[in-house]
Amino acid sequence: MYRKFVVCLLIISVLFLSGCWDRQEPDDLVITIGAGIDYNPETDMYKLSFEFVNSLAAQGGEGGGGGSEKPDYWVVSAWGHTILDAVSNIRKKVSREIYYAHMNLELISEEMVKTKGIIPVLEATERTRQSRSLIMPVIVNGDVEEMLAENIPIESSNVRGLINQIQLTNREIASTISDNTREFINKLSKPGIEPVAASLELIKEQKETEESKPKENMPPPVVVKKIAVFKGDKMAGWLKERETRGYNWVMGAVERANLTFEYSGDNQRLLTVLVNKSDGSFEPIIKNGKPSIKINVQVNGKIVNITGGSSNLKEESQLISSLKSRLAQVVHNDIEIALDKTQSLKADIFGFGNSFYRLKYNKWQDMEDDWRKIFASLPVEIEVKADIKRTGLINKGIKPR
Amino acid sequence: MSTEKISNRQLWFILFIMRSSIIIASLPVLTSADALQDAWISALITLVGTEIIVFIISLLDIKFPNLSLIEYSSKLLGPYLGRLLSMVYLWVFLQLAAVEIRIYAEVIVTTFLPQTPMIFIIAMMVFAAAICVYSGIEVLGRTADVLFFVFIFMILGTILVALPYVKVDNIQPILARGWQPAISGALTPMALSLNMWVIGMLSSTTNAPKKILRTSLTALGSSLIMLVLISFVTIGVLGPYQGARANFPVLTLIRSVQVSKFLQRTEVLVIFAWGFGLFISVSTFLYSGAKGISLWLNLDDHRPLIFPMAVIWVVMSLHGFENIFAVNSFLKPEIFAPYAFTLLLVPLFLLWLSYIIKNIREEL
Numbered sequence: 001m002y003r004k005f006v007v008c009l010l011i012i013s014v015l016f017l018s019g020c021w022d023r024q025e026p027d028d029l030v031i032t033i034g035a036g037i038d039y040n041p042e043t044d045m046y047k048l049s050f051e052f053v054n055s056l057a058a059q060g061g062e063g064g065g066g067g068s069e070k071p072d073y074w075v076v077s078a079w080g081h082t083i084l085d086a087v088s089n090i091r092k093k094v095s096r097e098i099y100y101a102h103m104n105l106e107l108i109s110e111e112m113v114k115t116k117g118i119i120p121v122l123e124a125t126e127r128t129r130q131s132r133s134l135i136m137p138v139i140v141n142g143d144v145e146e147m148l149a150e151n152i153p154i155e156s157s158n159v160r161g162l163i164n165q166i167q168l169t170n171r172e173i174a175s176t177i178s179d180n181t182r183e184f185i186n187k188l189s190k191p192g193i194e195p196v197a198a199s200l201e202l203i204k205e206q207k208e209t210e211e212s213k214p215k216e217n218m219p220p221p222v223v224v225k226k227i228a229v230f231k232g233d234k235m236a237g238w239l240k241e242r243e244t245r246g247y248n249w250v251m252g253a254v255e256r257a258n259l260t261f262e263y264s265g266d267n268q269r270l271l272t273v274l275v276n277k278s279d280g281s282f283e284p285i286i287k288n289g290k291p292s293i294k295i296n297v298q299v300n301g302k303i304v305n306i307t308g309g310s311s312n313l314k315e316e317s318q319l320i321s322s323l324k325s326r327l328a329q330v331v332h333n334d335i336e337i338a339l340d341k342t343q344s345l346k347a348d349i350f351g352f353g354n355s356f357y358r359l360k361y362n363k364w365q366d367m368e369d370d371w372r373k374i375f376a377s378l379p380v381e382i383e384v385k386a387d388i389k390r391t392g393l394i395n396k397g398i399k400p401r
Numbered sequence: 402m403s404t405e406k407i408s409n410r411q412l413w414f415i416l417f418i419m420r421s422s423i424i425i426a427s428l429p430v431l432t433s434a435d436a437l438q439d440a441w442i443s444a445l446i447t448l449v450g451t452e453i454i455v456f457i458i459s460l461l462d463i464k465f466p467n468l469s470l471i472e473y474s475s476k477l478l479g480p481y482l483g484r485l486l487s488m489v490y491l492w493v494f495l496q497l498a499a500v501e502i503r504i505y506a507e508v509i510v511t512t513f514l515p516q517t518p519m520i521f522i523i524a525m526m527v528f529a530a531a532i533c534v535y536s537g538i539e540v541l542g543r544t545a546d547v548l549f550f551v552f553i554f555m556i557l558g559t560i561l562v563a564l565p566y567v568k569v570d571n572i573q574p575i576l577a578r579g580w581q582p583a584i585s586g587a588l589t590p591m592a593l594s595l596n597m598w599v600i601g602m603l604s605s606t607t608n609a610p611k612k613i614l615r616t617s618l619t620a621l622g623s624s625l626i627m628l629v630l631i632s633f634v635t636i637g638v639l640g641p642y643q644g645a646r647a648n649f650p651v652l653t654l655i656r657s658v659q660v661s662k663f664l665q666r667t668e669v670l671v672i673f674a675w676g677f678g679l680f681i682s683v684s685t686f687l688y689s690g691a692k693g694i695s696l697w698l699n700l701d702d703h704r705p706l707i708f709p710m711a712v713i714w715v716v717m718s719l720h721g722f723e724n725i726f727a728v729n730s731f732l733k734p735e736i737f738a739p740y741a742f743t744l745l746l747v748p749l750f751l752l753w754l755s756y757i758i759k760n761i762r763e764e765l
Binding site (some may be wrong): 189357 | 511512513514515516517518521570571573574577638639640642643646653656657658659666
């Protein structure tokens with residue numbers, strides 16, 4: 001009898017095992033996958049926009065191609081005195097419980113990071129229990145809500161599209177970066193290094209043409225262009241594509257990059273080299289009490305394109321070694337312009353100061369307070385070793401007769 | 402007296418889990434002081450310090466293989482002083498268990514079940530532990546047998562998941578600010594070895610009490626090596642500042658890495674490990690407490706005491722701290738370390754002193 005009672009009790013207890021007071025039914029949730037944050041310095045208020053996915057459309061699969069009439073995502077925004085205050089104002093406009101754990105992207109307006117700084121966003125991301133530091137902070141030059149609502153061709157959810165666009169641009173041509181919140185905060189809180197963030201830009205031309213033609217070929221709406229350089233928690237300026245690539249060379253973060261330069265001895269012809277292996281590092285040096293940095297970069301590439309003429313790349317020759325040194329020069333120039341730009345901004349995004357902090361701690365203590373000033377005139381020696389490993393499927397150019 | 406026995410292997414598992422669970426949950430090497438990037442050195446110091454303390458405790462247990470801590474305290478110091486001293490241990494069991502459950506409940510409430518009343522989480526855990534202890538020390542030992550492998554799998558899983566993200570840059574500069582921050586970071590975790598008084602209660606129930614020294618030293622050694630690894634990985638991934646800012650650094654760590662694009666939310670590893678670890682740890686405290694009181698009052702059986710004590714425990718951990726600030730400031734090295742070391746070293750000193758005096762007297 002006792003046993004039967006216990007068994008019954010166990011079976012009944014299963015009914016209560018669905019999550020105590022925090023039971024959430026998926027039907028009652030709306031999943032937000034991206035957020036946009038804007039700031040108005042005059043009223044000191046934040047505008048928060050959430051992009052919600054339509055969970056029915058998301059589970060429809062690719063084959064269906066629009067089983068439901070409703071759009072795949074929905075953007076809602078509201079103002080608030082803090083970010084979480086804005087969340088509670090969004091609350092009033094949404095019919096379901098908001099679920100944040102799948103948030104992947106935070107679009108932050110340029111206005112906000114220039115006037116208020118990025119701390120409010122990072123703080124909210126770190127403190128709230130559902131958001132994670134896997135979220136990628138991205139600076140937007142323009143209206144964040146418009147960017148979130150932008151319809152991106154091919155993609156069913158534009159947040160995923162934007163993230164892919166950034167990550168692929170980083171991986172394929174190294175002209176942006178894809179730091180997530182953890183890496184951003186890490187750089188922000190360490191001494192002697194300034195954070196950087198990827199950035200997106202809306203191409204606005206299409207707005208002028210009439211919009212009522214859905215079949216018409218749509219121009220690409222968003223482009224990944226530059227990266228935002230921070231000084232502390234506030235944005236200091238931009239790095240353009242080549243400067244960003246220079247930054248990535250130094251950090252050893254280039255996976256692939258296409259470099260185009262003149263063919264040796266013939267300025268009518270251009271050559272494109274795909275760098276598919278690179279390594280970058282730097283070391284802090286103190287000579288006669290003066291700090292300096294030595295950058296070592298190694299790149300290996302292959303020739304992917306020559307714009308014309310005959311070229312004999314069959315065996316080792318003067319030509320190859322001259323191409324190698326040109327390749328090295330291009331990388332060298334990238335790094336140099338990146339350095340010039342950051343030194344003029346006085347923003348040490350490379351972490352040169354951090355390398356002094358890590359490896360020359362005693363010296364760093366003297367420099368710490370005015371490191372930004374020292375960085376602006378820090379002598380940097382750049383050494384690039386370049387090699388061209390292969391030539392693709394052919395070793396001679398087409399020779400017209 | 403009692404015929405219930407556990408094997409030394411089971412004691413090994415129990416000690417390992419007890420020492421690992423709470424210290425990994427709140428990672429006091431990093432959060433309690435400003436050790437920052439040297440927190441893994443703090444963990445190493447903790448390792449050495451704890452081994453010494455446990456060596457002294459276990460050595461005493463070897464001298465009285467068939468008696469528990471309460472019994473040999475009375476034997477060494479006489480019935481009155483011995484009983485007075487025994488109150489210290491009983492208080493330690495009561496309080497540390499309350500602190501541990503409270504930290505666990507804080508983790509659960511902060512991260513997963515914000516609406517659930519804390520009393521529910523605490524009461525469930527204590528209730529489960531009470532049933533386990535009521536079934537006897539053998540059941541506890543076998544539970545440890547089963548849960549140990551789950552526990553170690555999850556802890557190693559956590560380390561492996563986070564390992565690819567470790568950047569050695571975050572560890573440097575090593576000991577740049579001297580030894581002082583590293584030592585201050587080691588104080589609280591070392592003081593937490595106060596809970597190793599349970600060795601005194603459990604050693605007499607093992608199969609081979611004479612081998613207790615080897616069991617406890619290896620168990621604590623390996624659990625603290627785990628701590629060194631965990632703190633190394635945490636700082637390596639999060640960086641010293643972000644790690645020190647977190648209330649529960651390991652949880653923050655596991656939330657900010659992804660195994661792959663499709664497998665990211667792996668914090669279940671950590672939470673389950675803590676849950677299991679805490680269960681073992683609370684059960685052990687409950688057993689030690691109940692057993693201790695029954696010996697203290699010369700009762701035949703400790704079982705009738707378990708459920709009343711469980712209720713006291715729930716109240717203690719619920720009302721012992723008003724909020725998380727109280728928990729954090731209790732664990733600060735300048736408060737917790739003097740407190741714990743007093744409760745640890747004064748009884749140890751008295752016990753050893755009387756033991757030595759007794760021996761000398763017998764020789765004379």
